[in-house]
Amino acid sequence: MSVREKRDMWAFIGFTAPTFILLALFIFWPIFYSAYLSLFKWNMISPRKTFLGFQNYQDMFKDPVFWLVSKNTILVAFYTVVVKMGIALYLATQLNKRVKGSSMYRAIIFSPTFTANVAIAMVWTWIFEPTFGLLRVVLRPLGFPMIDWIHSTSHSLPAVIIVLVWSGIGYDMVLFLAALKNIPLEIYDAALVDGASPLQTFWRISFPLVSPTTFFLTITGFINVLKSFDIVRIMTEGGPLNSSNVFVHYLYQNAFQWFRTGFASALALILFIFIMIITLVQNRLSKHWVHY
Amino acid sequence: MGAQAKNRNIAQLIVSKVIPHIVLLLATVVIGLPFFWMLTTALKSPQEVAIFPPVWWPETIRWDNFVTAWNTAPFGRFYINSIVTAAFGVVLGLIAAAFAAYAFARIRFKYRDFFFLVMLAAMMIPGQIALIPNYVILAKLKWINTYQGIVVPHIANVFGAFLLRQYFLTIPDSLYDAAEIDGMGHAKIMLYVALPLSKPVLGTLLLYLFIQKWNAYLWPLIVTSKQNMRTLPVGLAMIRSAEYAIGPEHLMAASIFVLVPVLLVYFLAQKQLIEGIAAGAVKG
Numbered sequence: 001m002s003v004r005e006k007r008d009m010w011a012f013i014g015f016t017a018p019t020f021i022l023l024a025l026f027i028f029w030p031i032f033y034s035a036y037l038s039l040f041k042w043n044m045i046s047p048r049k050t051f052l053g054f055q056n057y058q059d060m061f062k063d064p065v066f067w068l069v070s071k072n073t074i075l076v077a078f079y080t081v082v083v084k085m086g087i088a089l090y091l092a093t094q095l096n097k098r099v100k101g102s103s104m105y106r107a108i109i110f111s112p113t114f115t116a117n118v119a120i121a122m123v124w125t126w127i128f129e130p131t132f133g134l135l136r137v138v139l140r141p142l143g144f145p146m147i148d149w150i151h152s153t154s155h156s157l158p159a160v161i162i163v164l165v166w167s168g169i170g171y172d173m174v175l176f177l178a179a180l181k182n183i184p185l186e187i188y189d190a191a192l193v194d195g196a197s198p199l200q201t202f203w204r205i206s207f208p209l210v211s212p213t214t215f216f217l218t219i220t221g222f223i224n225v226l227k228s229f230d231i232v233r234i235m236t237e238g239g240p241l242n243s244s245n246v247f248v249h250y251l252y253q254n255a256f257q258w259f260r261t262g263f264a265s266a267l268a269l270i271l272f273i274f275i276m277i278i279t280l281v282q283n284r285l286s287k288h289w290v291h292y
Numbered sequence: 293m294g295a296q297a298k299n300r301n302i303a304q305l306i307v308s309k310v311i312p313h314i315v316l317l318l319a320t321v322v323i324g325l326p327f328f329w330m331l332t333t334a335l336k337s338p339q340e341v342a343i344f345p346p347v348w349w350p351e352t353i354r355w356d357n358f359v360t361a362w363n364t365a366p367f368g369r370f371y372i373n374s375i376v377t378a379a380f381g382v383v384l385g386l387i388a389a390a391f392a393a394y395a396f397a398r399i400r401f402k403y404r405d406f407f408f409l410v411m412l413a414a415m416m417i418p419g420q421i422a423l424i425p426n427y428v429i430l431a432k433l434k435w436i437n438t439y440q441g442i443v444v445p446h447i448a449n450v451f452g453a454f455l456l457r458q459y460f461l462t463i464p465d466s467l468y469d470a471a472e473i474d475g476m477g478h479a480k481i482m483l484y485v486a487l488p489l490s491k492p493v494l495g496t497l498l499l500y501l502f503i504q505k506w507n508a509y510l511w512p513l514i515v516t517s518k519q520n521m522r523t524l525p526v527g528l529a530m531i532r533s534a535e536y537a538i539g540p541e542h543l544m545a546a547s548i549f550v551l552v553p554v555l556l557v558y559f560l561a562q563k564q565l566i567e568g569i570a571a572g573a574v575k576g
Contacts, residue, residue, distance in 0.1 A: 008400050011478045015395035016407065018388045022448035023414045030425030031417065037424065044428070091319055094312040105316040107562045109323050114558050114565070116507040118525040119547040122532065123330040126540050132344050134329050166323065171569065178570035198307065227420050230509045234529055248420045248510075255424050256514055268421040279416050 031272060037265035044261045056266040065242050065250065066267075072157055073247040077225035080164040085217055087165070088172030093206060095173070096180045106177070110170035117167070121234030124163045125150060128235075156236045156244035163231050172217050179213040180206060212286075219282045223275055247271055330551075334358070334544040341541050354541070361545035364536055369520050370527040371549075377442045377512070377523060378505040384447045385501050386494065393456030394482040398468060415450040420510075427514060437521045442512050446505070452497050459493040460486050496568040499561055503554050524550045 001009075038056050040049040060066050091109065095102050112120060127134040128149040136146065149159040183206065191201045229248045232238055238245030238253070245253075251271070255264035333341060334357055336350040361367070395401075396408060426445050427436075435441035463486060471481045487494065509525045516522050522530065528550050530536075532543060558565065 005400075008478075009402075012395045012399045012401040012404065015391040015399065015478070019392040019448045019450075019453060020407070020410070022388070022444070023411075023450075025429065026426055026445040026448070027414050027417050027419070027422055030422035033425040033428070034421060044424070044431075087319075091316065094315045097308055097312045099309060099312045099316070101313075102316070103563070105320050106566065107559075108320045109316075110562070110566055111327070111555075111558060112323060113569075114503050114507075114554055116509070116525050116550050116554065118507075118509050118529050119330070119550050120326075122528065122543055122547045123326050123333075126333065126544065127326060127329060129540075132342055132346060134325070134346065137345055166326070169319075170323065174566055174570050223418070227418050229420070233509075234532070251420070252423070252510070252514075256427075261424060265424055268424065271418065272421045275418050276416070 031269075034265045034268045034272070037262055038269050040262045042261040043259040044255070045259070049262075052262065056262045059263065060266050060270070065245070068242050069238075069245045069247055069250040072243075072245060073226055076157065076161055076164065076228070076246060077222045079161050080168065080225050081218055081221040083161075084165045084168045085172050085214065085221070088169050088217075089176050089207075089210070089214075091169070091173045092176035092180055093202065095177050106170075106174065110174055112167035112169075113171045115167070117230035118234055120163065120167055121231045124159075124166075124231075125235050128159055150236055151240055153240050153243040156240065160232055160235060160244050160246075163235065164225060164228065167231075168221070172221070175213050175217060176210055179210040183209050215282075215286060219278065223278060226271070226275065330544045330547055333541055334361075334548055336541050338539055338541065341539060357541045357545045358548075361531075361538070361542040361549070364538055364542065364546070365527055365531050366520065367524075367527065367546070367549060370522055370524045373439075373442075373521060374506060374524040377439055378502055380439065381443045381446060381505040382498060382501045384443065385449050385452060386498060388447050389449055389452035389456055389497070390482065390487060390494075392453040393460055394478065394486055396453070397457045397460035398481070398486070399478060411450050411453065414448075415454075419446075423510075423514060426511075430515060435515075437516055437518045439521075441515045442521075442523065446508075446511065449501070452501065455493060455497055456490065459490050463489050492564075493568075495561075496564055499557055499565055500568070503557065506554055 037049075039052060039054070041052050041056075042049040095106060130136065130146050130148040135149075139147070147155055149155045187205055187209075188201065191205055196204065227248055228246060229252065232244060232246050232249045233252070236244040238249050242250075247267070248271070251264050251267045254260045254267060332349055335353045335355070336347070336357075337352070337354055340347050340350050392411075396404065396411075401407075430436055430441045430445070433441075435444070467485055467489070468481060471485045476484065507525060508523070509529070512523045513526050513529070516526060519527075519530075528546050531538065531546060
């Protein structure tokens, strides 16, 4: 090894060491440690861990709440991603018409992206309030009865979805807008000359050409919703009767409220495996689906 | 013929100018209304809060709601905690990201591609699965209820390192070469060449990190149990519980405490932040 190669090697190690040491300690090692803990019964405090083998996993698959929470999480992810992307793409096509004041529209619609989830959940809880809530002002003229969103087993999950859609539209919109702006104007001109209607132009040109963004937002949106915690924690605490409980919140409850560390670690590992599968599928699919 | 063309022009004008405004205005109202509702509620009297249909703007503005909210819990302390943890988190995060980014952009090393894959893998792994192990590690270090407990587990940020690396790669090789001929080592080249030329992206990354750390809820919630170590979002969530028995007007006022710094940053730098998001995601 030349002097220079040696110097570069040490420089590389030194420069990346802080990042890699922290990643190893707080991201990589925890996967193995979670796998290890998932084989024990432990309350996180006592020095004694009781070995259970795969008991935690058996308990988990027999636990009706685990299945309910998994179902809720998938439902929230699916509806949130589909609804917010649909609206966001529509808004992006309108913004792309370069109307006056578009930067103001964009700034306001994007603003929930950077707003603390705790505050968002707080104001929406108040908006959902059955008697004096703002939502009642909108729903009453439409003939809806008084709805106690937060405390109803049938409405708590939709309430969570509404808030996630509301806060996520801006981000998707900005990404779609960037993708739309990358489409060469000549393509649209050609379509106009050929007499294509606006709808045809959208479905035949814009939609296929933003498909990399659609794909990216579907996957990242799905994974981000799987990981959502804040909104559920503040608005419903997963209730009533777990009707709005989602995976990470259930994990939190098990780990930090009920101190079922082993069981919670098993949940964490399942989440990890699930997200890894999605990521791998994403890598495979992106080669087939996306028009670049 | 002339009338038909005129009609077509009017139709086209409506599609291209009027409909976008209506749609975007509607979206702006739907997104903006909760923010307005937060503000107007925070300024109302208890009587005005409990009316249906609600009043849109209070008869007399109750600024003292903010004083009451501030005094329900040690919000001054929460502010200090949030500022200290966000400041250290941002600065240390930037330093770690800059060094890693420079190494991946400019330093030749046999196993560089392998380590790059490791970084990518770390970005895929959801931090949520590491909550319990991280808590156990911090408990061993006796870092529960400390600033370093809130800050240190989230210093390494792969996203930031990739963003900066991407930018370092756009700096012309000739500049790096000139610095090397002048006898600068990697640390000096990074400090005197790469970083000064990357000020815009450093600024954007700084703002992202700040907003992310300021808004963080789950980790600070887990790693603090003493009231005087709570950050603002955790403290805000706390006062909602029954024992504080405060009205919606005070809860909304307290929510505004949390939002103000980020809103200020956002409105000063929204163009930079939004375009940074768009550019970062398109490049992957």
